[in-house]
Amino acid sequence: MAAPIVELCDVNKWFGAFHVLKDITLEVAKGEKVVVCGPSGSGKSTMIRCINRLEEHQSGRIVVDGVELADDIKAIDAVRRRVGMVFQSFNLFPHLTVLENLTLAPVRVAGMAPRDAEATAMALLERVRIPEQAGKFPGQLSGGQQQRVAIARALCLKPAVMLFDEPTSALDPEMVGEVLDVMSGLAAEGMTMICVTHEMGFARAVADTMVFMDEGRIVEIAPPARFFDHPANERTKRFLGKIIGH
Amino acid sequence: MKPSFRHRPLDWGRANLFSSPANSLLTVLALALLWQLAPPLVGWGVLRASWGAGDPETCRQAGGACWTLLTEKHRLMLFGVYPYEQHWRPLLAMALFVALLATSANRRFWRPWLAALWLLTVLGIGILMWGGVLGLVPVETAQWGGLPLTLVIAVLAIAMAFPFSILLALGRRSDLPAIKALSVGYIELVRGVPLVSVLFMASVMFPLFLPEGVTIDKALRALVGMTLFTAAYLAEAVRGGLQAIPRGQFEAADVLGLSYWQAMRLIILPQALRLVIPPIVNQFITCFKDTSLVTIVGLYDLLAATKAALNDPGWRPFFVEGYLAAALVYFCFCFFMSRYSQWLERELNRDRR
Numbered sequence: 001m002a003a004p005i006v007e008l009c010d011v012n013k014w015f016g017a018f019h020v021l022k023d024i025t026l027e028v029a030k031g032e033k034v035v036v037c038g039p040s041g042s043g044k045s046t047m048i049r050c051i052n053r054l055e056e057h058q059s060g061r062i063v064v065d066g067v068e069l070a071d072d073i074k075a076i077d078a079v080r081r082r083v084g085m086v087f088q089s090f091n092l093f094p095h096l097t098v099l100e101n102l103t104l105a106p107v108r109v110a111g112m113a114p115r116d117a118e119a120t121a122m123a124l125l126e127r128v129r130i131p132e133q134a135g136k137f138p139g140q141l142s143g144g145q146q147q148r149v150a151i152a153r154a155l156c157l158k159p160a161v162m163l164f165d166e167p168t169s170a171l172d173p174e175m176v177g178e179v180l181d182v183m184s185g186l187a188a189e190g191m192t193m194i195c196v197t198h199e200m201g202f203a204r205a206v207a208d209t210m211v212f213m214d215e216g217r218i219v220e221i222a223p224p225a226r227f228f229d230h231p232a233n234e235r236t237k238r239f240l241g242k243i244i245g246h
Numbered sequence: 247m248k249p250s251f252r253h254r255p256l257d258w259g260r261a262n263l264f265s266s267p268a269n270s271l272l273t274v275l276a277l278a279l280l281w282q283l284a285p286p287l288v289g290w291g292v293l294r295a296s297w298g299a300g301d302p303e304t305c306r307q308a309g310g311a312c313w314t315l316l317t318e319k320h321r322l323m324l325f326g327v328y329p330y331e332q333h334w335r336p337l338l339a340m341a342l343f344v345a346l347l348a349t350s351a352n353r354r355f356w357r358p359w360l361a362a363l364w365l366l367t368v369l370g371i372g373i374l375m376w377g378g379v380l381g382l383v384p385v386e387t388a389q390w391g392g393l394p395l396t397l398v399i400a401v402l403a404i405a406m407a408f409p410f411s412i413l414l415a416l417g418r419r420s421d422l423p424a425i426k427a428l429s430v431g432y433i434e435l436v437r438g439v440p441l442v443s444v445l446f447m448a449s450v451m452f453p454l455f456l457p458e459g460v461t462i463d464k465a466l467r468a469l470v471g472m473t474l475f476t477a478a479y480l481a482e483a484v485r486g487g488l489q490a491i492p493r494g495q496f497e498a499a500d501v502l503g504l505s506y507w508q509a510m511r512l513i514i515l516p517q518a519l520r521l522v523i524p525p526i527v528n529q530f531i532t533c534f535k536d537t538s539l540v541t542i543v544g545l546y547d548l549l550a551a552t553k554a555a556l557n558d559p560g561w562r563p564f565f566v567e568g569y570l571a572a573a574l575v576y577f578c579f580c581f582f583m584s585r586y587s588q589w590l591e592r593e594l595n596r597d598r599r
Contacts, residue, residue, distance in 0.1 A: 054497055080503045091498035095516050104512065105502035157503070 084154030144175030326391015411480030
């Protein structure tokens with residue numbers, strides 16, 4: 001197997017006295033799709049937020065595409081340029097149009113010519129199937145449309161890895177499908193993805209690897225077939241029983 | 247849908263004046279009050295008033311408002327003790343100011359060159375007022391007065407305090423302890439003392455620390471005092487806006503790789519500032535009116551110049567007319583600021599429909 005593109009090694013993190021991440025070790029290969037699940041408060045979001053330094057870890061190593069995350073600002077910038085992120089609450093910039101949301105970073109950070117950035121942005125909006133909304137403001141779109149714009153925005157800088165932090169949890173049920181479709185399309189094109197999600201149907205169809213977390217630890221790592229049908233750990237079984245069983 | 251009352255005044259009256267017993271009672275009371283107040287006011291202000299050129303004696307005989315005062319004294323009220331035959335210079339300076347403000351009010355002109363235009367115009371105004379070059383007679387700032395002085399101090403204090411206040415507000419939220427402590431210390435210290443004492447410090451104490459022979463212009467010192475004072479209050483208004491921006495906006499800017507200053511300039515401040523337009527404009531209006539306090543350090547702003555005009559013993563009884571006129575000038579500027587801010591809010595919030 002090739003060298004991992006994302007590597008976490010014995011990562012620990014505390015919020016004050018609260019130990020949120022305990023000895024997290026995880027390797028993600030290029031093109032691999034990892035779905036992270038677990039009960040709320042288990043540290044899933046905190047873990048993927050450490051990968052682009054939205055949260056700081058206190059011990060252990062995190063290496064992304066050959067760059068180790070440390071206090072060095074250059075390293076943080078380098079990692080962020082390689083990693084795209086989609087948030088639960090979209091976090092689009094409400095005072096900018098959809099197109100401006102997409103072209104902001106390519107023009108201001110990557111120094112792309114505005115015309116090229118717009119062409120790239122329009123191509124990405126085609127891909128998430130909402131090119132006709134380019135001139136609107138985020139507040140004028142539905143939740144599903146906003147999340148698709150957010151995915152397109154994260155793709156604008158051509159990231160090597162995409163992080164999804166519960167991308168469908170804030171959506172009305174009828175809009176979940178359109179966002180998962182876009183994510184499945186992205187997976188089919190070979191993007192490396194790490195998704196925190198409770199959408200087990202999506203996980204079974206798309207994931208190469210399932211990660212189950214509980215109380216700050218990675219409890220089980222397994223391919224989806226084994227994970228869903230023959231989970232090794234008791235806690236995994238109980239969790240799956242609760243979210244799939246009813 | 248709102249029904250149209252345009253052709254039916256009776257319906258309009260019923261809906262707006264007599265919609266309930268309490269409203270009807272208020273309408274009747276208001277009408278009674280008007281009935282009592284309007285005739286004497288009109289009699290004093292219009293029917294028995296004296297207009298045009300004249301002297302205090304004609305006013306006293308007419309027994310009404312003495313608008314003659316304004317005809318006779320308006321140059322002193324507007325321009326203070328600025329040399330009489332040079333009054334065209336402050337007049338032109340005010341026109342330049344108004345043109346500059348009108349240009350700045352238009353959103354389409356919010357471009358980098360606007361800052362250059364400000365510098366050039368302020369420089370032009372300075373040359374006009376000071377003179378000493380281009381064949382203009384030099385005029386010291388001690389002789390400046392009236393509305394031009396009020397405008398110079400108010401507009402420049404606001405224009406300089408605003409960017410400074412943004413830095414202070416960002417500093418107060420900074421993760422760097424030294425910067426945060428400096429900002430907090432500055433804001434709390436300045437907010438803890440009255441404007442009058444800041445102006446006194448600027449004009450009386452500050453020169454004591456300067457080496458012998460070095461003097462800094464009195465108007466400039468007052469301007470700096472006003473700026474520093476206004477910035478501390480504005481900073482807290484701006485900070486209120488910054489606090490209202492969800493953390494997700496900062497995080498989204500971070501993960502896109504924007505630098506701190508890019509994130510602030512492009513993402514955070516445009517959203518934060520539009521939220522706090524009302525308190526910011528509040529502070530602008532306060533600053534404009536507070537310029538009348540520079541009189542305590544011996545500068546003749548609009549109000550002080552009006553007072554000086556009323557020092558003439560013959561005109562002294564007609565101080566009401568003089569102060570009414572000054573109040574009207576203040577009101578015009580403040581009302582314009584208030585209306586402009588309402589328009590700007592609507593204009594900027596178009597994405598929230």
